[in-house]
Amino acid sequence: MKIETTRFGVMEIDERKIVSMPFGMLGFPRSQRFVLFPHKEDSPFFWYQSLDDPALAFVITSPFLFVSGYSVDLQETIQRMSWEDPESGASFELYVVVTIPMGSPEKMTANLIGPILINNKTRQAVQMVLSESPYSHRFPLFENQ
Amino acid sequence: MLILTRKLGEQIAIGEDIRITLLEIKGSQAKLGIEAPRSIGIYRHEVYDKILTENRMSSAIHSPDVSLAEALLRKPRR
Numbered sequence: 001m002k003i004e005t006t007r008f009g010v011m012e013i014d015e016r017k018i019v020s021m022p023f024g025m026l027g028f029p030r031s032q033r034f035v036l037f038p039h040k041e042d043s044p045f046f047w048y049q050s051l052d053d054p055a056l057a058f059v060i061t062s063p064f065l066f067v068s069g070y071s072v073d074l075q076e077t078i079q080r081m082s083w084e085d086p087e088s089g090a091s092f093e094l095y096v097v098v099t100i101p102m103g104s105p106e107k108m109t110a111n112l113i114g115p116i117l118i119n120n121k122t123r124q125a126v127q128m129v130l131s132e133s134p135y136s137h138r139f140p141l142f143e144n145q
Numbered sequence: 146m147l148i149l150t151r152k153l154g155e156q157i158a159i160g161e162d163i164r165i166t167l168l169e170i171k172g173s174q175a176k177l178g179i180e181a182p183r184s185i186g187i188y189r190h191e192v193y194d195k196i197l198t199e200n201r202m203s204s205a206i207h208s209p210d211v212s213l214a215e216a217l218l219r220k221p222r223r
Contacts, residue, residue: 007208023186027197028204039211044218058203059211080183098214099202105214111203114196129188129196137195145218 003035006055007047013037018051019118019125022081026114026127031056034125036095036118045098048116060095061110066144070135072115077128083119093118098141109138 001015019034031050039045044065050056063070074092083090095116100108112135118125149157157165162182169176179187186193 023184025200026186026193027200039208039215043211043215045211045215056204058200059206060203082183097196097199097203098206099199100206100210100214102207102210105210105217108214108217109199111196111199113192114199127196127200129186129192131189131192137199141214142217 003049003051004054005049005057007057008049011049016123019123021125021127023126025058025116026129028053028056036060046095048095059098059100060116061098061141063094063096063110063112063115066110066141067112067135067139070112072117072128072130072133074117077117077126081119081124081126083122083124089121091120093120096139099138106142108141109136110141111137112139113137 001013003011003013005011013035017035019036021032021034024030024032028050031052033051035049035051036046037049039047039059044061046060048058048060072094095118096110096112097114097116098108098110113130113133114137115128115130116125117128151157151167153167153170155167159165162180163185164180166178166180167175168178181187
């Protein structure tokens with residue numbers, strides 16, 4: 001299907017790749033359908049583009065590229081999302097939201113306390129809120145690659 | 146802002162299905178129990194605020210800045 005985006009114009013996407021977020025991203029509850037694609041081939045950065053708002057897209061990356069041993073407890077989230085039986089062939093993807101200050105890319109950071117968890121089986125996702133986490137919401141990426 | 150005074154064990158009802166119970170008071174700290182539907186996110190405000198700010202900043206990034214950041218990461222380590 002074709003989708004409209006402000007940054008990338010009209011894009012052709014595979015409908016099966018659509019991720020639905022029943023609760024949206026924090027602060028953006030009305031955008032509930034997203035699609036994920038790499039910034040460029042082999043890029044560590046991905047765009048998490050809303051299908052409900054052409055102008056809304058987040059930059060995300062895999063925390064595991066930068067933080068060795070990054071781990072989060074999924075139990076509560078699985079329960080909240082009613083993802084029953086997570087053991088039966090469910091596979092998850094985890095991403096973190098990146099910020100890149102304009103003109104100062106070396107100051108790029110990742111938010112390790114609000115990861116996006118995607119359930120590949122249900123194609124649903126949720127932004128987790130890690131309240132008692134040892135991780136930073138502004139983890140520097142340049143220094144930790 | 147609506148201000149209510151509650152004693153230990155007393156509750157506040159918000160709409161049909163949200164209940165807040167005052168469970169414990171210790172000095173300047175109060176422990177609250179919150180019952181709400183799963184669809185409602187309940188967060189410590191300062192944590193919520195941090196994530197909201199990062200989300201907003203991320204959603205304001207332009208594509209060329211991602212290319213610049215990516216180029217930095219691809220430089221070999223010295």
